[in-house]
Amino acid sequence: MNRSHLFSFSPMDVITVILGGGAGTRLFPLTKERAKPAVPIAGKYRLVDIPISLSINSGLRRIFILTQFNSSSLHRHIQQTYRFDDYSQGFVEILAAQQTPKGAYWYQGTADAVRQNLIHFASHPHDMVLILAGDQLYKMDYRVMIEQHIETCADVTVGITPVPMKQASALGILRVNEEKRIVAFVEKPKEKEVLKEFAISDPFLSLYHIPKDSAYYFASMGIYVFNRKTLSNALVGAEPDFGKDIIPSLIRTHRVYSYIYPGYWEDIGTISAFYQANLDLCHLHSNFDFYDSHFPIFTRPRYLPPSKILDATIENSLIAEGCIITGAKITHSLIGIRSIVQPETCLKDTVLLGNDYYETESQALSAEGHGLPRIGIGNNSFIEKTIIDKNSRIGNNVKISPAGKPQNYDGDFYYIRDGIVIIPRGGVVPHGTII
Incomplete structure (x- = not known):
């Protein structure tokens, strides 16, 4: 305008x-x-x-x-x-x-x-x-x-x-x-x-x-x-x-x-301000309006496909484009571009920043050959009150929660700040890990 x-x-x-x-x-x-x-x-x-x-x-x-x-x-x-x-x-x-x-x-x-x-x-x-x-x-x-x-x-x-x-x-x-x-x-x-x-x-x-x-x-x-x-x-x-x-x-x-x-x-x-500001955007009437056509917020045009959501339950969440979510339950969470979430996984109060690329089948098999989970969130995992930075690999049967842990802590492949777990950019959480 x-x-x-x-x-x-x-x-x-x-x-x-x-x-x-x-x-x-x-x-x-x-x-x-x-x-x-x-x-x-x-x-x-x-x-x-x-x-x-x-x-x-x-x-x-x-x-x-x-x-x-x-x-x-x-x-x-x-x-x-x-x-x-x-x-x-x-x-x-x-x-x-x-x-x-x-x-x-x-x-x-x-x-x-x-x-x-x-x-x-x-x-x-x-x-x-x-x-x-x-x-x-x-x-x-x-x-x-x-x-x-x-x-x-x-x-x-x-x-x-x-x-x-x-x-x-x-x-x-x-x-x-x-x-x-x-x-x-x-x-x-x-x-x-x-x-x-x-x-x-x-x-x-x-x-x-x-x-x-x-x-x-x-x-x-x-x-x-x-x-x-x-x-x-x-x-x-x-x-x-x-x-x-x-x-x-x-x-x-x-x-x-x-x-x-x-x-x-x-x-x-x-970290607390970043986390709360993102989750606030999941509300119907959020404090910041990204939907204002008179004052739009611009960003890089990525030409991504629509998100694909199959047999999943999603409540009070924001899903960016290019995601593939299969058989998962997502509650009060923000899901960034190109995110992959596998079946039987539950995300609650989580900020998932997404990925910079899609992993091909050959790349995924190569990663598995080196003992790494595929990019995204694996099967049968539970994640709450967590920020997962871009290009992270979260394995199957993983549990991540800050409950019962210090407000600030540095782990082997994770951090806790302001009572929020953070998986850093490109982080790897092996199968079966409990944080």
Whole structure:
């Protein structure tokens, strides 16, 4: 849906910069061989598809993606997915960390990543820079935020959202006045006195229908609109991060406003957050809508066949395309592309990320000759509260459950994080294994 005529600026006034994320240690082992934005979501997408798609839907088609850690699969996905025709002025350009005559070090933080690439942005006319994270789940029309930025004559606008106390200590928390101008910022506060000082009060509680029976806080979403000159000047120096360094400094000297986003927003920063966000998509009315025809989420076209489901029972689950499910029972689970699930197997509260390829009969026989199960989930197995990464081989008569086990544990061929079992990418669980 094109509503650009409603806004006072041209898409050519803005460039989008998407941060590829750091090492993603809290999402390990899903980030063992891939960057955080390359982590699969919803059975067929990657996390980076969210900000790229929202930017495209907002009419902002000049997009830079800054990458560093484990970036090969992320690069491949972007190159295979996002191509504009020769007659448009749109592009999705990858800027990987590199050695230059001015420096031979990796990005030291979010601000440093942008600082090192200012020379590339300067090649394209723009007045504003929209900076986004590559590992979040939400849906926003960025044009509304940019329009507010212009109307308030802001130097910087920060996207913020209300969060409960249990999330506040892990995020950057802000205090704003009635004009939505940011007057204070604190990074990941732990002290009760500080939290009390930053709690949201009226009129914002009433205006945004925030529950009054418990404490809520405005948290930075890691989404920023900078005026070009403000960004360039702010990045002169050694400060590495926007949240910890740049924004708190600018609050004292510049017009820094907030754009309050009241909708669903999830920072996919932990295994628990990733697991819950995926399983929420299995509900009829999930928090995030992948079925919005006006703001579609794009991803790589794989041209897969429909899923084949034979003599199976499936309840409250999401099944991606290209799957073959035979005689299984699947309850409240997300099944990714090309998944193979054999008879008499039960999956419950499980996120199965799927496969990158179909195994031929000769490949399967060769694997069995080496004592390996076939790719997918074998016969007569029971799996609950588990994340199974891509291209895994789960044998027959396998039982996987975190019940009675530590919240965090490293096994021989599995991990437990936040009370959830994880089988890593390409993992092998032999026949008859009990986890």
